[in-house]
Amino acid sequence: MNVSITGLTKEYGKKKALDAITMQLEGNKIYGLLGRNGAGKTTLMQILAGQVMPDGGEVLIGGQKPFENQAITESICLINESENFKKGMKIGDIFKFAGYFYPNWSLETAEKLLEEFSLDKKMKVKSLSKGMESALGITVGLASRSPITIFDEPYIGLDAAARSRFYDLLLEEYEVQERTFILSTHLIDEVSRLLEEVLIVSDGKLLMQKNADELREESFIVNGPRSDVSAFTAGKNVIHRKAFGSMEQAVLYGESKSDARKAGLNVEHVPVQELMVYLTEKTKGGVSA
Template sequence: MNVNISGLTKVYGKKRALDGITLQLEENKIYGLLGRNGAGKTTLMQILAGQIMPTGGSVLINSQKPFENQEITESICLINESENFKKGLKIKDILKIANYFYPNWNRETAEKLLEDFYLNENLKIKTLSKGMESALGITVGLASRSPITIFDEPYIGLDAAARSKFYDLLLEEYEEYPRTLILSTHLIDEITRLLEEVLIVSEGRLLMQKNTDELREESFVVNGSSAAVSEFVKNKNVVYRKSFGSMEQAVLYGENRMEANEAGLQVEHVPVQDLMVYLTAKPKGGVSA
């Protein structure tokens, strides 16, 4: 399912949560939706899932608006950070409801994931730990096989081993049943290997939408003497700079790393998480919105 968002805004009182976002998402691709707290990520995902209405602009999924459109909302599964399930229900009740709601629901996948996460169908939601509830959300999201599946901080409470298992299961399921996957998380470096495209949001605006491999190639760190680094970064897009004694470090975005090598500077990879922090830093980031 193709997604076209144009001039999207959402206002809550005096707060502008989204401010004219325009982007396109292709089907059967894994996207990372990144940004700081309060950037507008959750609002964007909720509008995309048809849970809330935008104030302005448009969201079209296969040329249809998602809000109050059952045909579209049945094709979208949004797993929120918390409060996905009613506390009085049992896990088996949740699976039964999901089976009715999601046309592509796969019971075998759900049972496998419950086994992988050591979840008993007879447990009540109110008795689950935070990690167990996150594991149930992951189970429902992947087993829904929705053409658009969205995870908003899906693994709160999961330890590193359980998160690693989630990444492996997600890739397995995506390979078997391709779909559009949107992941929003603060554990960016953990998921970078999964992402085909990165979207960075800051203060309700889209800073960038970039292929992950291109983003890695176009962002880098240079280290060298202060004089050499200062000379190299002239008229270049520097998103972070730090001096220590007679040495200096600079992070650049959208530049040619071969030039840095030719200038005799030490060139290093910059993690996507660090780059996001630099680009969204106040008072300025390296990319204008």
């Protein structure tokens, strides 16, 4: 199910949460939606899920607008950081509701994941710890088998082992039934191995949409004597620079690793999380058009 977004705008008072965003998302891919707090990620996801109406522009999912369109919204599952379920509901009741709403709902998957996360259908949401509630959200999101499944910081309260298991389960489900996953997270380096395409949002604008492998190949760190690094980076797209003594380190985007190696510089991988931070700095860095 393809997503087409054209000139998307949303304002809250004088704050422009989304500012003329345009992007195309192909079906059956795992996307990472990245950005700092307040960048507009949550608003974008809520609009995609048909929960919020945009002020301008257009969103088409499978050729249709999602807002107040059940034929589309039942094909989208958005799991938020919290408050996904009413506190008085039992897990079993949530599964029944999900079965009515999501056409591809897999009770078998849901029950398997309950066991995985040591949950029970008789438990009420209000009795769950933060981590258990996150595990329930993950369970519903994966078991929905929705053509578009969106996770907005879904792991709050989960320890590192449980988060790692979530990533494995997501890949397992993706192999069973391909669909579009959109992951918004601040633990970027943890999920970077999953991502096929990266979307970076800054101040309500789409800063970048890039194939994840290409992004890793086109961004790198060079280390060496300050004079050598300065000579190599002259005229190039440097998004971060740091000097220590006679040595210097520079982070480049959209340049050639082989040229850096030919210049005798040490070339290192730059983590996606660091790259996002550098690209969204207001006073430094940026992406060449």
